[in-house]
Amino acid sequence: MTAPQSHVIRAVHEFWRTHAKAPQAWRNHLVEQFLADLDAKGVNLTEPIMRHPKTYRKSFRRYSILEILADFLLDVDQVAERSEDYPVWNCEKALREERRQQKSELSIVFDEEIDDNYDEYTRPPSYSILEHAFNKRNPIEDLFFAEPRADTVEELTQLITEVKENEDYYVNKYADPDKPWNQSVTDKKRTANNVRKAIRELDVTRVRECRVCGGAFYAHDRRRWICDVQPRPKVKNLSCCEYKNLRNQQEMQKIDKHNSILKCKG
Numbered sequence: 001m002t003a004p005q006s007h008v009i010r011a012v013h014e015f016w017r018t019h020a021k022a023p024q025a026w027r028n029h030l031v032e033q034f035l036a037d038l039d040a041k042g043v044n045l046t047e048p049i050m051r052h053p054k055t056y057r058k059s060f061r062r063y064s065i066l067e068i069l070a071d072f073l074l075d076v077d078q079v080a081e082r083s084e085d086y087p088v089w090n091c092e093k094a095l096r097e098e099r100r101q102q103k104s105e106l107s108i109v110f111d112e113e114i115d116d117n118y119d120e121y122t123r124p125p126s127y128s129i130l131e132h133a134f135n136k137r138n139p140i141e142d143l144f145f146a147e148p149r150a151d152t153v154e155e156l157t158q159l160i161t162e163v164k165e166n167e168d169y170y171v172n173k174y175a176d177p178d179k180p181w182n183q184s185v186t187d188k189k190r191t192a193n194n195v196r197k198a199i200r201e202l203d204v205t206r207v208r209e210c211r212v213c214g215g216a217f218y219a220h221d222r223r224r225w226i227c228d229v230q231p232r233p234k235v236k237n238l239s240c241c242e243y244k245n246l247r248n249q250q251e252m253q254k255i256d257k258h259n260s261i262l263k264c265k266g
Contacts, residue, residue: 016053
């Protein structure tokens with residue numbers, strides 16, 4: 001990202017925060033004045049370069065400056081749009097539709113992308129299916145007997161609640177004293193007592209939405225807000241989302257440093 005792009009993005013965020021509740025009658029004038037004052041030299045306003053201010057913490061999808069200003073101008077009321085023949089979507093409606101689509105259209109994690117950290121107990125990333133599992137799928141059997149998925153915070157919370165309310169069933173289902181707890185904890189066995197204790201210690205307040213991928217995960221560490229569901233191949237101790245978040249932070253630090261240098265020179 002260039003310094004001019006960074007400058008424009010910050011200006012758009014500030015404009016949105018300042019005028020988010022402006023009356024509809026003022027919005028055309030506000031946008032005209034903003035564009036007149038904006039120093040956008042070297043920046044393509046039709047190129048998707050920034051996250052939408054309204055869904056900044058919910059989605060990493062990129063929008064162009066003009067798309068965001070168009071959303072500001074329209075100020076779409078989705079409740080009112082439901083009764084329209086050709087409803088107009090705002091960014092929040094588009095995000096909900098995208099997540100609905102993700103749940104019905106799974107992406108494939110190819111076998112060659114799986115590293116040694118995967119085992120039979122590893123849950124695939126949200127909105128995805130492992131290649132070998134996909135090839136063995138039986139659509140009719142899945143329809144009636146598939147294990148429940150939990151891709152959203154609401155679904156994972158509901159699943160944990162269901163497990164805790166039916167403790168004996170899940171103890172009988174998962175207890176196996178001859179098996180290790182998982183691949184990384186081999187000295188602990190999956191005895192009935194251990195499984196029962198683990199179920200009772202489940203806490204729905206630890207269910208979080210990953211700030212990178214938007215999928216639900218269980219935070220064993222309450223300080224965690226980035227999921228570790230999908231290990232990143234060839235990178236130890238970092239999940240795919242943690243790695244992406246680290247790269248984003250490094251990029252923002254470079255931009256801030258560059259802007260600080262420009263201010264000092266100015």
